Amino acid sequence: MEVDYLEPTTVAEASELLKQREGGKALAGGTAVVLMMQQGLLFPEALISLRNIDGLSAINADDGVISIGSAVTLHEIASSSLLLARTPSLARACGLVGNIRVRSQATLGGNLAEGDYASDPPTVLAGLDATVVAESGRGERTIPAGDLVTGFYETALKPDEIITRVDVRALAPDERAVYLKYVSRSSEDRPCVGVAARARFADGAVEELSVVVGAVASSPQRFRNVEADAVGTRLDSSVIERLADGYSQEISPLEDARGSAWYRKRMIRVFVKRALADLASNDSANQ
Ligand SMILES: Cc1cc2nc3c(=O)[nH]c(=O)nc-3n(C[C@H](O)[C@H](O)[C@H](O)COP(=O)(O)OP(=O)(O)OC[C@H]3O[C@@H](n4cnc5c(N)ncnc54)[C@H](O)[C@@H]3O)c2cc1C
Numbered sequence: 001m002e003v004d005y006l007e008p009t010t011v012a013e014a015s016e017l018l019k020q021r022e023g024g025k026a027l028a029g030g031t032a033v034v035l036m037m038q039q040g041l042l043f044p045e046a047l048i049s050l051r052n053i054d055g056l057s058a059i060n061a062d063d064g065v066i067s068i069g070s071a072v073t074l075h076e077i078a079s080s081s082l083l084l085a086r087t088p089s090l091a092r093a094c095g096l097v098g099n100i101r102v103r104s105q106a107t108l109g110g111n112l113a114e115g116d117y118a119s120d121p122p123t124v125l126a127g128l129d130a131t132v133v134a135e136s137g138r139g140e141r142t143i144p145a146g147d148l149v150t151g152f153y154e155t156a157l158k159p160d161e162i163i164t165r166v167d168v169r170a171l172a173p174d175e176r177a178v179y180l181k182y183v184s185r186s187s188e189d190r191p192c193v194g195v196a197a198r199a200r201f202a203d204g205a206v207e208e209l210s211v212v213v214g215a216v217a218s219s220p221q222r223f224r225n226v227e228a229d230a231v232g233t234r235l236d237s238s239v240i241e242r243l244a245d246g247y248s249q250e251i252s253p254l255e256d257a258r259g260s261a262w263y264r265k266r267m268i269r270v271f272v273k274r275a276l277a278d279l280a281s282n283d284s285a286n287q
Pocket of ligand 1: 027114
């Protein structure tokens, strides 16, 4: 089957092509699209490459907000000195994706738009309260990262929308964040469980907390009722145990080749506990 390969030079043009070509597919790094085509799971009538569109490949900081272009690769994020200093858990999460060949090719926009439940970036971005900016002929809109993945391989994006960038706030001096990835098979695998936790402390007590668990359901899981239990406390071992129990009880995990629901429930408890203990410690290595 023949596939048209199109190279628009603006987001507006790419969006218009996606609207016109119903069977068209945006192409960024191609690590998901090309693999699916090779496996006979995807038959696009046109590939709409985003590589010639200017302005999607930069990382910029402005007034405490860091904007990451959708075409920035996961390796560029993992090795960015700006991101390592100001949103280290994001850089760390991207550095844990697959292997160096995948990370060098895969883009942040492609990872998010794929909507795979077993991805690392959507979990960490939801935990950092990042926003995803999508553009189409109708203009631009922002989607909270935690609302982007809506189901198995489904996202809040409209068919003609292109992710142009992700905005993430730099951590404040009194804030810590961590991402822990648990793999149950090879070290290069997707997560069995991923936990992103972020806390802001005032006088040693938690002022604000977010805990997001990924790869255990169709989309990243966050329970504000459980998080609220820690606010105003010193995040000691009894609070950490309560939160870990809370997340393990609230989530009804899926089953796949990486683990049964029974196993995942136990690993959620272990990794929420480890992530919170990490935040509570003075060890800044994982910040
Ligand atoms: C061996 C292997 C191991 C992997 N391990 C992991 C892992 O451990 N953790 C993890 O998180 N991921 C993992 N992945 C998935 C990988 O991260 C994704 O395939 C990759 O991020 C997709 O990005 P891409 O630029 O290659 O997207 P593409 O393949 O080009 O596109 C993916 C999807 O996004 C759409 N798209 C692309 N860019 C945009 C945009 N800007 N706006 C709107 N839609 C867009 C495309 O139409 C397509 O539907 C792995 C993949 C492989 C092959």
